[in-house]
Amino acid sequence: MKKLSILGLFILALISFNSCETEDDVVFTTQEPEGFVFTNSTLDNYVLAAATSSNLGERFTWVSADFGAPTNVTYELQSSVSGDFTDATVVSSTTSNEIAMTIGQMMSVAMEAGLDADPDSPEPNTGSFSVRLRAYPGDTGSGTEAFSNVMVLNVELLESTGTGGGGIMPASWGVVGSGYNDWGGAGPDGQFYTTSTADVFVAYVTLIDGEIKFRENNEWVNDFGDDGADGTLDAGGANIAVTAGTYKITLDIAAGTYMMEDFSWGVVGSGYNDWGGAGPDGKFYYDYTTDTFKVGIRLVDGEIKFRQNNEWVTDFGDTGLDGTLDGGGDNIPVSAGHYQITLNFNDNTYSIESTDVWGVVGSGYNDWGGAGPDFALTQIQPDVYYGDIATLVDGEVKFRANNDWASDYGDTGADGTIDAGGDNIAVTAGLYRVRLDVANGTYQLNKIQ
Template sequence: MKKLSILGLFIFALINFNSCETEDDVVFTTQEPDGFVFTNSILDNYVLAAGTSSNLGERFTWGNADFGTPTNVTYELQSSVSGDFTDANVVSSTTSNEIAMTIGQMMSVATEAGLDADPDSPAPNTGSFSVRLRAYPGDTGSGTEAFTDAVVINVELLESTGTGEGGIMPATWGVVGSGYNDWGNAGPDGQFYTTSTADVFVAYVTLIDGAIKFRENNDWASNLGDDGADGTLEDGGADINVTAGTYKITLDVAGGTYMMEDFSWGVVGSGYNDWGNAGPDAKFYYDYTTDTFKVGVRLIDGLIKFRQNNEWVTDFGDVGADGTLDAGGDDIPVTAGHYNITLDFNNGVYTIESADVWGVVGSAYNNWGGDGPDFALTQVQPDVYVGDIVTLMDGAMKFRPNNDWATDYGDVGADGTLDAGGDDIVVTAGLYRVKMDVANGTYELNKIQ
């Protein structure tokens, strides 16, 4: 009996010891867990806009906090306006190793910090707050705890006046890849824009043969690919193979799907390209601020229409010459000159306005104008002109309006600054996206291949 009692006591003690090991109220010794640090990259600045409040602001990731005893660990992401966390607020908690903070959550903290997007407000629209992680064993939050170092989040509240027609705004998502910008080495990602449906975004991009993915904030912390090439999105999924062309890409982040379709609008006619026999149509570019499509173009005396995808499946003319877009309508007579043309499909109208059309000229493109007109750029926002994709040769180039030398810009010092009458800009052969910002006096030549 005595031996059995001792054995019984031993088994009882063993059972109780093992059960205590997994209880939340087990006592742990205080220690700083090795490897408990943030592992995601932090951007220099986060631009926050109300129209994209449901978008991902940042995905915080970290290594495990090991308290030396087998147990579940709870992690809290905390924010602090003061920076010393005497005012700590819990953003979210988890037992995994990542927490997503939306733009809306960032805006809430920024507002608490006294920031204001109203341009007439005396409060600033830029500032910062801090975040850190708290870890503790179990789920009660009592007893031993550990913290990561704090990181500073610099933010900018975008003024509401930055929205376009219908509240359209640039989204945080973009197109990246060898098919667009050499995986981020040749300029920013192709821009997605918000739509009337939450978490559904649209982009209008010209691609080359290659592969693409979708990522947020021009950063790899959050990216989507397609395993199986079936139109579904997977976190960190496979590259998406693409062929050269101009596309409309619809990205449904909430539904986990995407769709790519051939999509372009162009000017065709005897007034531009001999009804398509003398080169492609003049390409329209999307302007989110007006939710319209625009093109800067040099026309000659003749007739034009607007058609989709450089083919005659869908085209618009104008019955009655009253500025309305009529499917399959009459040819539109034009006279020689330089114009901005706008297609407004929301209201079914178009405009053709005489305007300065900036272009690329040089030995790298058209033998300084001797071999044809300059490569025309399109004004998509005030004083911002873009053009893609242009094939340049080894040589030099400058910018000038209306195929004329009355005004031209070069670059003294090769520093990306526009200088009136400045030095020729030396380029090497390849495919380029061009951007010219007259207001800020800068330009970009992003070589994608």
């Protein structure tokens, strides 16, 4: 079986139909929409790894189904363990001409088919399942639907090892530069993490305009740049120009290459930012110990969804409100409060839990709460809270929980140690990466620009 670290998936071909089905007491008639053809990869053997579960597995594109009258068409990607689709499960749905799936979603289907990545488990780690596409006009089909041919996919689940989520551990490599940490003068390098492939590492970082390189152990003994700006690693090579944004960086030491791609997950909706009209989405941070993405956030009464890169290309809701992520699914109702939201692409689930959300407050940020909510920090490991990038002005700040003065920390002595109810912390205008370690009683305000 050919092994792949990034999936191509689900080959679906020209639609042909020869049956009818009953749904909600409506008898649907099959129809063959002219020109309804899928375009994607031609692979039929796939290796799935938990370490890359949040990666985009595949985008499926097709020519619109034509049911004979101008109308919107809904498309459902369905999976089946039995192969006859009596157990059909909707993997994702959309009204556009593409469906995106993460590797974690694909692993979830494989595990439903009885596969297991645990080497000590009696369950197999190789097997197969079936997929097809359903199309129908409008929101209900009005008695008309269409199905593609069935495709059988052969898959293998990679063994999970190590102590992190899916065997993931911090690597010795990091991101350094004016685009990240003022060449090491403003805190540690951006962390890379191990993957299921030896000598391939991944980092999730927010950059500013500037330049970066990759170096080992936060020192200038072993580093890579890119002399030709061609994606090739060069030992001691030229700085790499970057623009502000949130990225996933893949560093392949064995192949001598690297790749940077726009990559972020966020909370969007009337329950947070007026569906994007009142600022950027609530940013998720990566937690390698659980291989999940988390955000500490203040919500208001309303609805939310989760989307990638602050745009409506890849988004998840929850059709059925069962804690399962559904591509393009229904909005999720929320009540006002402070929460930690976790996205788990390994099993295609999410959780919204009421919790204390620590934030930055002060004349140096939001006029002590009079000019908007505090800058929220996310608990990325137990009692360790992180946030970037905070835009501060000349003034003073403190840390408090839940936008309230019931619990707060300052720094009496200006020694980097948090003190309950302590003195205000003086700051100067600039961009900061913020870290609050409640367990060890310390904090960092790393000014990167």
